[in-house]
Amino acid sequence: MNKAWWAHFWSHTFTSFDEVEAIDPHLNAMALDWKRFTTYQTVDFMRAEIAALREFSPDVPVTTNMMGTYEGLDYWRLARDLDVISWDSYPLWHSDRPDYEIASDTAFKHDLNRCMKRRPWLLMESTPSNVNWASISRPKKPGVHRLA
Structure with a gap:
């Protein structure tokens, strides 16, 4: 060992x-x-x-919730047995990070999930309002939720 x-x-x-x-x-x-x-x-x-x-x-079809770039599991291994890739997107807009960073991070995660099966994926969870786990949770500006 x-x-x-x-x-x-x-x-x-x-x-x-x-x-x-x-x-x-x-x-x-x-x-x-x-x-x-x-x-x-x-x-x-x-x-x-x-x-x-x-x-x-x-x-x-079967799927399960993926969580972006969560490091606790190898999602590529899970993806082999799934019919559809789906993930939970909760970008924290208007937070301590600039919105352009949040947007590029979210876009990266969308692309990552698309790559797992090389076809469209499903957005399983998101929220049009605030989340309860952020230290600061500001209301989203109009139209921003469409980027989730």
């Missing part, structure tokens, strides 16, 4: 499996393995759900 994870670098050597935490963000190989494991578990669970749906509604 020490060799596979390059744990000797920066003195992260393990002498027992009891020393291994579920995830250590300071050990890149370990964090990557954890993310791969999480993706594997999620895809496995999703495939079981898809199989149950296909049994009773084989012609209904």
Whole structure:
């Protein structure tokens, strides 16, 4: 394990499996393995759900909510088993970042989702008003929501 994870670098050597935490963000190989494991578990669970749906509604397309550039899962792995790519877009317009940065970030995420299947995608969630998780949530200017 020490060799596979390059744990000797920066003195992260393990002498027992009891020393291994579920995830250590300071050990890149370990964090990557954890993310791969999480993706594997999620895809496995999703495939079981898809199989149950296909049994009773084989012609209904399946999808799930993606969240832009979320780093916790490899969405490209999930995309292989989905019929339609969909994502949740909640750009925080008029916030501490300039609107042109928000617009380019949102456009990038639209393109990213389009690339997963090389065809149109579905906007699963958005909000025409404010969100409840932003520290500052200003009302959107007229017409801005169309950019979400």
